[in-house]
Amino acid sequence: MQTTIQAAQNTTGATPLAEASQPGRLQSLDVFRGLTVMAMILVNNPGDWGHIYAPLEHAHWHGCTPTDLIFPFFLFIVGVSITYALDGTRQQPATHRRTMLRVLKRAAILFGLGLFSALFPKFDFSTVRxxxxxxxxxxxxxxxxxxxxxTSRRQQVGLLAFVLIFYNVLLQLVPVPGYGPANLEAGTNLGAWLDRTVLGEAHLWKQSRTWDPEGLLSTLPAIGTGLLGLLAGQWLRRREVEPATRVAWLFVGAVGCVLAGLVWNGWFSINKALWTSSYVLYTGGLALATLAGLYWLVDVQHYRRWTLVPLVFGVNAITAFFLSGLIPRLLNMVQVPGITGEKVGLRTWLYDTLFVPYFSPVNASLAGAVTCVLIWLAVLWLMYRRNIIIKV
Incomplete structure (x- = not known):
């Protein structure tokens, strides 16, 4: 991980409209990323996994809750960000090889961070997810x-359509070896079979062992979510198009994607764990609408006084996500006497002491999650004030 120090943007001053089309950071995108990471931290750190409000849980299987929007929103943002990060080098084919090596290096670092997070603290490679x-x-x-x-924009549209249709065909028409006809059940669909065959059950999601919500085959339509972000980012960079027109067509695209996702849901159900094609379009449409609204408010109308909190999360998004998953495990490595006298982890002790006695179970769990977000707000606020941005 490479740490760079750079000036953070002013969150209250007016920025020339042209900046929204120039290379560099799109402030509404940082706000969108920050809101998404805040939601990630909130749903990933409840005080008690046994007591969670329904909107803060994933759908049991088919369907979509607000929590099921978070990850596709982030992948959509990844796609939009690429258009701002790489547009300059895209116009210079001689630099493509060097740029692709940089992209590969960053992807390898992200993958390595994920593997480290899965290994910590036992570092047992025989069972690592x-x-x-x-x-x-x-x-x-x-x-x-x-x-x-x-590729060109037209080729990207074609690739997106191919990926979504091809994935639908795979999951609904290709028989599953050892199970029979194609199906969309948790442990017996084609993706689950592929994960077990290639990775082995020991290296899959520990709550299931027989399938993984971030498995190999479902990564294919997840790339489709990123492609939607690519297309949205390129549209936002159309300098010859008036900002109001850009926003209007983003909303048109959003409505079209949501409706297409709902129609496709009739025979290929919206499902996050399978990352179905209908899920890609439905969540991608909602991401388009959110980006359009934020772009209009933040980069066109300059309503920025409210954006400081999400901005401090947005400019250090991977840092916040990675460490927010690591530190609770570090805290629980410290064993202290619990309220029953038995040894418990420090995080558990803090939750049992500060929240459980004063709230109902679900409210205590929510209060613990909100407190986690506030703690990270304080940490990231200090980093932001010191102009510290950690880049992966």
Whole structure:
């Protein structure tokens, strides 16, 4: 991980409209990324996994809750970010090889961070989960980065359509070896079979062992989510198009994607764990609408006073996500006497002491999650004030 120090943007001053189309950071995108990472931390760190409000849980299988929007939103943002990071080198074919090596290096670092997070603190390679959130981000970033450099917008649209249709055909028409006809059940679909065959059950999601929500085959449509972000980012960079027109067409695209996802849901159910094609379009449409709204508010109308909190998360998103998953495990390595006299981890003791006695179970769990977000707000605020941005 490479640490760089750079000036953070002013969150309250007016920025010339042209900046929204110039290379560099799109402030509304940082806000979108920050809101998404805040939501990630909130849903990943409840005080008690046994007591969670329904909107803060994933759908049991088919369907979509607010929590199921978070990861596709982040992958969509990855796609948009690529257009701003690589557009300059895209116009210079002689630099493509060097750029692709940089993309590969960053993807490898992201994958390595994910593997480290899965290994910590036992470092047992025989049972380490290989797929995961950071691993999927790494693959989507790598593929979308190369696609952006080497293809046109029309080719990207064609690739997106091919990926979604091909994935639908695979899951609903190809028989599953050892199980029979194609199906969309948790442990017996084609993706689950592929994960067990290639990775082995010991290296899959520990809650299931027989399938993984970030598995190999479902990474294919996840790349489609990144491609939607690529297309949205390129549209936002159309300097010859008025900002109001850009926003209007983003909303049109959003409505179209949501409706297409809902229609496709009729025979290929919206499902995060399978990352179905209908899920890609439905969540991608909602991501398009969110980006359009934020772009209009932040980069066109300059309503920025409210953006400081998400900005401090957005400019250090991977740092916040990675460490917010690591530090609770570090705390629980410290054993202290619990309220029953038995040894418990320090994080558990803090939760049992500060929240459990004063709230109902679900509210205590929510309070613990919100406190985690606030703690990270304080840490990232200090980093932001010192202009510290950690780049992977």
């Amino acid at each position: 290989i797929p995961g959130v950071l691993a999927r981000i790494a693959v989507v970033f790598l593929v979308c980065g190369i696609v952006f450099l080497k």
